[in-house]
Amino acid sequence: MTGMADAAEVTHATDAEVFAALPAVLIDRDNVEHYRGLLARRLLINRCAACGYWVYPHRPLCPKCWSWDVVPTQVSGDGFVFLCTLVHQERDPDAAPGEPVSTAAVELVEQPGLRYLAPVVNCPPDRVRLDMPVRLTWVDRDGVAWPAFQPSGPIEGGR
Amino acid sequence: MARNPLKDQLAVVGVGSTPYGRDLKRTELSLALEAATAAVEDAGLDRQEIDGICGTGMDPLAMGGSGFLTLQGALGIEKTTWQKNGWLGSCFVYAAEAVFSGLCDTVLVVQAYTRGIGMSRSAAADPFRLRSAQLRAAGGHTIVGQSDPARRWIHSGEPYAAWMARYLHDYGATKDVFARIAVNNRTHATTNPRAAMRTPITMEDYHASRVIWEPMQMLDMDVPVDCGEALIITTAERARDLRHSPVYIHAMSLGGSRVGEYYDNSLGWTENALWISLAGLRERSDLTIDDLDLFFPYDGYTIDTVGCIEAAGFCKPGETADLLASGWDAEANIYRLGGHTLVSTNGGALSHGRAGGFNFYTEAVRQLRGTEGERQVPDARTALVCAGASFFHDPASVMLRTD
Numbered sequence: 438m439t440g441m442a443d444a445a446e447v448t449h450a451t452d453a454e455v456f457a458a459l460p461a462v463l464i465d466r467d468n469v470e471h472y473r474g475l476l477a478r479r480l481l482i483n484r485c486a487a488c489g490y491w492v493y494p495h496r497p498l499c500p501k502c503w504s505w506d507v508v509p510t511q512v513s514g515d516g517f518v519f520l521c522t523l524v525h526q527e528r529d530p531d532a533a534p535g536e537p538v539s540t541a542a543v544e545l546v547e548q549p550g551l552r553y554l555a556p557v558v559n560c561p562p563d564r565v566r567l568d569m570p571v572r573l574t575w576v577d578r579d580g581v582a583w584p585a586f587q588p589s590g591p592i593e594g595g596r
Numbered sequence: 597m598a599r600n601p602l603k604d605q606l607a608v609v610g611v612g613s614t615p616y617g618r619d620l621k622r623t624e625l626s627l628a629l630e631a632a633t634a635a636v637e638d639a640g641l642d643r644q645e646i647d648g649i650c651g652t653g654m655d656p657l658a659m660g661g662s663g664f665l666t667l668q669g670a671l672g673i674e675k676t677t678w679q680k681n682g683w684l685g686s687c688f689v690y691a692a693e694a695v696f697s698g699l700c701d702t703v704l705v706v707q708a709y710t711r712g713i714g715m716s717r718s719a720a721a722d723p724f725r726l727r728s729a730q731l732r733a734a735g736g737h738t739i740v741g742q743s744d745p746a747r748r749w750i751h752s753g754e755p756y757a758a759w760m761a762r763y764l765h766d767y768g769a770t771k772d773v774f775a776r777i778a779v780n781n782r783t784h785a786t787t788n789p790r791a792a793m794r795t796p797i798t799m800e801d802y803h804a805s806r807v808i809w810e811p812m813q814m815l816d817m818d819v820p821v822d823c824g825e826a827l828i829i830t831t832a833e834r835a836r837d838l839r840h841s842p843v844y845i846h847a848m849s850l851g852g853s854r855v856g857e858y859y860d861n862s863l864g865w866t867e868n869a870l871w872i873s874l875a876g877l878r879e880r881s882d883l884t885i886d887d888l889d890l891f892f893p894y895d896g897y898t899i900d901t902v903g904c905i906e907a908a909g910f911c912k913p914g915e916t917a918d919l920l921a922s923g924w925d926a927e928a929n930i931y932r933l934g935g936h937t938l939v940s941t942n943g944g945a946l947s948h949g950r951a952g953g954f955n956f957y958t959e960a961v962r963q964l965r966g967t968e969g970e971r972q973v974p975d976a977r978t979a980l981v982c983a984g985a986s987f988f989h990d991p992a993s994v995m996l997r998t999d
């Protein structure tokens with residue numbers, strides 16, 4: 438009903454391995470293929486096999502056509518920065534102030550409004566521009582490769 | 597006899613159900629969606645006719661699972677003017693009263709349950725159920741992505757800061773638009789004995805305040821306080837016999853959009869839930885913004901106020917900076933909208949204090965009663981409250997008036 442069987446071929450990580458690798462993530466039956474994909478450095482987003490609509494956040498039903506045939510599908514990794522915040526202050530007020538970290542909602546080229554939240558790397562934080570073209574890369578955190586985005590064109594000067 | 601004005605006024609027109617099983621290997625959301633789509637199809641309705649949703653849960657901000665935010669997004673329902681979560685038998689009653697009151701015409705109630713880990717040994721051994729129980733227990737409810745390092749916006753201020761940058765970028769505004777909001781609210785707070793922040797500030801103070809999440813600064817953010825607010829609502833008939841001149845609820849609307857519960861996938865600036873709520877109000881109100889004496893836009897962050905001003909129709913999208921500059925009273929350090937409407941006369945959440953916007957209602961009622969002495973706005977007869985208005989959850993627009 439959810440099309441998840443197709444994606445099981447993507448990587449060989451078992452459910453147990455996905456749970457063990459990502460102890461802090463709310464993994465459920467609607468998003469587990471996304472995380473299984475991450476472990477194989479593949480960015481998978483659910484896509485409706487009936488109408489082609491990309492379904493993200495991960496849900497089991499296509500919100501356009503109400504088809505249940507939603508299949509985790511690899512995206513190109515190309516996009517642009519739609520929203521970006523420089524986080525100067527951590528949630529914990531006692532945490533030492535570090536370098537500002539840029540977190541972006543990257544709009545993927547596959548569909549208007551299809552956005553993935555990830556850090557922007559290989560670019561000074563103060564040179565991240567809205568609408569800047571970026572491409573998927575991976576950063577290591579706690580022994581797991583996480584999606585990040587880096588500029589796919591020249592970086593403009595400071596603001 | 598008790599009053600029963602809803603007698604014979606409402607009907608159930610569609611039903612939908614899923615299979616039942618001990619381990620269906622599906623999420624609560626998946627089950628909820630199957631029942632919901634079946635009910636809509638059973639009724640023979642176009643799903644876009646649904647303008648109210650009651651999701652599953654005791655928590656009004658329940659996200660994920662099968663709360664109303666997730667349901668609206670997952671079902672692709674464009675606009676709702678009433679939403680709530682509920683459970684057990686009472687959710688049916690909530691939904692019925694919403695239709696009877698006119699806040700929506702066609703309501704979808706969805707309830708889904710899954711077997712919890714405390715209910716059997718086999719459930720406790722299921723890693724999916726276990727993970728859900730562990731992470732949901734932490735905060736009483738789950739903000740989707742909160743525990744997902746791939747979705748690193750943890751505090752709501754971060755996406756609002758990002759939206760501030762997007763607004764400045766798209767409309768070519770400067771941060772003076774935010775500064776004027778902060779200064780206006782602080783100025784009003786200086787005369788409010790209940791306000792937490794009563795020291796006057798200037799535009800320069802705003803610009804000099806600490807950057808938290810660029811471009812958001814300290815003075816863009818409301819002030820967390822300990823506080824209490826309450827009010828009582830009764831029938832207009834009964835109200836006329838009581839001590840104070842009645843403040844009438846003229847019209848109300850909530851607002852929900854098909855984005856569901858995510859900031860990063862939020863719709864365009866003019867499509868978010870604030871716009872739906874204020875459009876819903878316009879469709880229900882005989883009074884317009886031209887009639888307004890008082891306006892209480894949400895100001896958890898200054899960008900919320902910009903959104904409320906534009907969604908209410910005081911100016912076109914992107915024009916708030918010009919509107920506030922032209923309405924600025926440099927002597928009083930406040931702005932007026934349309935030359936007469938005063939804004940956030942209590943100081944708002946930015947300076948009176950964060951009460952989820954509930955202090956907007958109590959301030960509006962006091963001003964409309966005319967009991968505020970030195971700080972009374974002369975002849976205040978109408979007030980529009982936009983309290984607790986997130987870009988995607990809980991925007992409430994309420995028009996209040998007195999005789």
Ligand SMILES: [Zn+2]
Pocket residue numbers: 485486487488489490499500501502503504
């Ligand atoms: Zn579809």
